[in-house]
Amino acid sequence: MKLTKFFVGFSSAMLGALVMVAIGHFTLWGRENQPAFNVSTAPLNRDARLGTSFAPIVKKVAPSIVNIYNTRFIKERPQHNPFMDDPFFRQFFGNQFQGDERERTRKEQSLGSGVIVSADGYILTANHVVADADELKVSIADNKKEYVGKVVGRDELTDVAVLKIQANNLPAVTLADSDQLEIGDVVLALGNPFGIGQTVTMGIVSALGRSGLGFNGYENFIQTDAAINPGNSGGALVDVEGRLVGINTAIISPSGGNNGIGLAVPINMARHVLERLVSGGKITRGYLGIVPQDIDAGLAKQFNLPDQSGALVGDVSPDSPAEKAGLKAGDVILSVNGKIITGEENLRVTVSQLEPGSPATLKIIRNGAVKTIVATLGELPDEAANNNTDQDNPTHDSSKTDALDGVTVADVDASVREELHIPAAIHGAIVGSVDRDSNSYDAGLRRTDIIVEINHQPVASSDDAVRLCKSAKGDQILLKIWRLRGGFGGTRFLSVDNTKRPK
Numbered sequence: 001m002k003l004t005k006f007f008v009g010f011s012s013a014m015l016g017a018l019v020m021v022a023i024g025h026f027t028l029w030g031r032e033n034q035p036a037f038n039v040s041t042a043p044l045n046r047d048a049r050l051g052t053s054f055a056p057i058v059k060k061v062a063p064s065i066v067n068i069y070n071t072r073f074i075k076e077r078p079q080h081n082p083f084m085d086d087p088f089f090r091q092f093f094g095n096q097f098q099g100d101e102r103e104r105t106r107k108e109q110s111l112g113s114g115v116i117v118s119a120d121g122y123i124l125t126a127n128h129v130v131a132d133a134d135e136l137k138v139s140i141a142d143n144k145k146e147y148v149g150k151v152v153g154r155d156e157l158t159d160v161a162v163l164k165i166q167a168n169n170l171p172a173v174t175l176a177d178s179d180q181l182e183i184g185d186v187v188l189a190l191g192n193p194f195g196i197g198q199t200v201t202m203g204i205v206s207a208l209g210r211s212g213l214g215f216n217g218y219e220n221f222i223q224t225d226a227a228i229n230p231g232n233s234g235g236a237l238v239d240v241e242g243r244l245v246g247i248n249t250a251i252i253s254p255s256g257g258n259n260g261i262g263l264a265v266p267i268n269m270a271r272h273v274l275e276r277l278v279s280g281g282k283i284t285r286g287y288l289g290i291v292p293q294d295i296d297a298g299l300a301k302q303f304n305l306p307d308q309s310g311a312l313v314g315d316v317s318p319d320s321p322a323e324k325a326g327l328k329a330g331d332v333i334l335s336v337n338g339k340i341i342t343g344e345e346n347l348r349v350t351v352s353q354l355e356p357g358s359p360a361t362l363k364i365i366r367n368g369a370v371k372t373i374v375a376t377l378g379e380l381p382d383e384a385a386n387n388n389t390d391q392d393n394p395t396h397d398s399s400k401t402d403a404l405d406g407v408t409v410a411d412v413d414a415s416v417r418e419e420l421h422i423p424a425a426i427h428g429a430i431v432g433s434v435d436r437d438s439n440s441y442d443a444g445l446r447r448t449d450i451i452v453e454i455n456h457q458p459v460a461s462s463d464d465a466v467r468l469c470k471s472a473k474g475d476q477i478l479l480k481i482w483r484l485r486g487g488f489g490g491t492r493f494l495s496v497d498n499t500k501r502p503k
Contacts, residue, residue, distance in 0.1 A: 035118040035278060037271075040243055041177040044185065054188060058200050060242040063140075064116045064173040065190045065198060065235060068125060068149065068163070071135040113191035113235030114138065114163060115244060116170050117274065121147075123163040124274055125234030126249045126265075127154045130161050138165050153277030157217030157285075159249050160265060160273040161234075173236065176243035178266035181205055181222065189226040189248055189262065191235025201227035203262075210263060211345030215250045220349040221263040222246045228262030237264040246270075272353065286356040286377035289320020290327060291490040294343045298443070298495025302478040303332065304368055310334045311347040314492030315482075325375035328366065329480075329491055335363040351377065404469050404477070404496065406435025409462045412450065420448060421489060426482050428452035429465035439497040445479065452491060453480035475499050 112129030116122070123138065130136060136149035147165035154161040185205045193199050203226030210221040224237065228251050237246035246264030253259040276283055292311040300308045313331040316322045333341050337360060341347050354360055356379045364371050409429040412422060416430055428450040434441045451459050454468040455478050469477070479494040 035120055035122060037117055037274075038172055038174040039176075040174050040241075041180070043180050044239060044241065046182075046185075054200075054202065054240070057188065057238070057240060057242045058190075061173060061188070061190060061236065061238050062198060062200070063171040065192075066114045066116060066123060067139040067192045067198075068112045068114050068123075068129055068234060069137040069139070070112065070130060070133040071137070111192060111195045111231050112233045113231065113248070115234075115236045115247065116140075116172050117175065117244075118278075119168065119170050119172050121165040121167045121170060122152070122274075122278055123149070123165065124247060124270060125161050125163060126247060127156055127159045127161040128249075129234040130154065130163065131156075136163065138163065140167075140170075153273075153283070155273045155277070155283055158265060158269055158273055159216045160247065160270045162274055162277045173238070173244045174242065175267050175271060176239055176241075176245045178222065178245045178268045181208060181239075181245055181266075183208060186240050187222075187224055187226055187245065188238050188240075189224065189228050189232060189235065189264075190238065191228075191232035191248060193227075193229035193231040195231055199232075203227070203260075206261070209342065209346055211343075211349070213250075213252070213263070215263070216265075218269070218349055218352055219345055220266055220269060221249075222266055224262045224264065225260040226262060227258040227260075229258050232262075268353070269349070284356060284379050286351060286354060286358075287321065287379055288327075288351060288360070288375060288377060289317035289322040291315040291492055292333070292344045292347050293492050295332065296495060298476045298497070299478075299493060301476060302493070302495050303330065303365075305332060305365065310341050310365070311344050312493060315490030317490070321375045321378045325362075325373050327362070327364070327373060327375065330366070330493070332365040333362050334365060334370075337361050404438075404440050406433075406438035407440050407445065408432040409451065409465050411462050420450075420484050422450065422482070422484075423489065426450060426452060426489075427461075428459045428482065429462040431481075440494075443479075443494045443496040445481065445494055445496070446483070448484065450482040451479055452482050454478070456480075472498060 112125060114123040114125035117124045130151055131154065133151070136151065138147045138149040147167060149163045149165055152162040152164050183205050187203060187205055189201045189203070191199065203224045205222060206225050207223035210223045211219040213219060222237065222245065226237070228248050232248045235248045236244055237248055239245050244267050246266050247270050248262065248264045250263040251258060252261040273283065291314040293314050295305065295308045295310060295312050297308065299312060310332045313327060313329055313333065315329050316327055333347060335341055336347070336350050337354070339350050341350060351360060354377060356377050358377055360375050360377055362373045362375060364373060408431070410432055412428060412430050416422070431445060431447055431449045431451065433447055434445050451465050453459060454465065455472055457468050459465050459468065475498050477496045477498045479496060480491055481494060482489060482491045
């Protein structure tokens with residue numbers, strides 16, 4: 001191993017940010033005011049053969065799809081001509097280049113789609129369709145009427161918003177149970193792409209539970225190859241019975257047009273937001289108080305796990321619901337209230353469907369043994385609500401060397417401890433640099449991380465880190481690190497390749 005010591009001072013500009021994972025739900029107040037929504041949780045009849053036309057389904061759903069026109073008024077001042085500050089220039093040219101520098105207002109318009117979810121005028125759409133709007137107009141396709149739209153509420157973390165128009169006896173769509181969707185189910189996307197008018201496209205459910213894409217704070221997308229283009233945002237994704245299964249929200253495309261990868265917010269997630277906002281509720285998110293992480297092949301081997309299912313607990317916050325319930329770093333959460341956990345983001349989304357103050361039954365693996373723990377969820381602090389993305393992981397060369405080659409470490413002195421807000425209980429070696437062409441970088445090790453354990457052996461100093469690296473055996477090294485992000489600090493595990501590949 002070639003782990004190098006260094007000595008360094010830090011400034012605030014050098015510091016990264018650590019996220020304590022927000023595991024959340026929405027609290028509802030005043031549910032007695034909630035309008036009636038049409039909900040059908042019956043499973044699809046997947047034995048039925050497709051007919052020759054989807055026209056009956058389109059006729060059923062199309063009247064529920066609306067166009068949303070977002071108008072913003074932007075105040076701007078014309079750019080000042082710097083030559084007019086020169087008296088010599090003004091002597092010859094006067095004020096002919098001075099222009100009018102008074103503040104002006106420019107109107108900017110955009111287009112999106114929405115879905116009528118109640119007969120008395122509530123409309124579900126995407127948050128980014130209505131964000132920062134000064135005026136909203138809603139056009140109903142079947143009768144060509146236009147209404148003024150009022151924003152009832154928005155949730156940036158799920159990209160869901162609710163509008164209200166003053167109308168009655170509207171054709172409300174039926175909401176499905178998106179948890180019953182399966183890969184391969186046929187779906188239809190309805191909206192107004194590029195402003196050309198209401199359009200229907202067909203595809204299948206290409207994937208479920210897509211996350212880690214950086215669009216929303218909470219991601220559990222339905223992926224479909226039904227054509228989705230700009231203007232479709234906020235529109236409907238429906239099953240072959242015409243039931244709403246998702247709200248179209250994004251596409252993955254270098255060109256900005258349809259490439260066959262469209263994303264929709266599952267209606268079960270959107271419905272939680274809808275019901276709370278419509279009832280005048282306050283959106284709050286529950287808090288478990290852990291730093292979870294996905295399990296790769298190296299971590300599965302290090303923790304003697306049968307596979308890579310579940311979410312590994314990297315750290316547990318002091319005095320959090322997780323700590324009170326007895327959850328520990330190194331535990332692997334397999335399920336929550338009986339629902340299988342497939343990874344970090346899936347854990348966050350799953351718990352986000354549970355109410356703060358409610359019990360969450362966690363099935364875990366600890367030291368090879370399966371246990372059950374019950375935690376009572378708390379409420380996520382507001383300042384941490386938006387801190388739910390991992391540290392940047394830029395593209396880098398894929399060539400590798402020994403496990404910790406290219407890593408420099410130093411002792412954690414008083415100044416570093418104060419600068420990084422490192423708790424007194426945390427001891428180890430601070431990482432000064434990580435070569436991008438290294439196994440350590442590939443595993444996720446970053447500058448200012450504190451290495452606190454190597455192969456389950458405590459690290460008290462940089463000398464300890466170097467010694468333990470030199471004596472490490474096997475093709476993987478397990479690191480336990482402490483990292484500061486978003487004002488919070490916590491530990492997590494990294495499995496680093498300990499093999500050297502020929503150059």
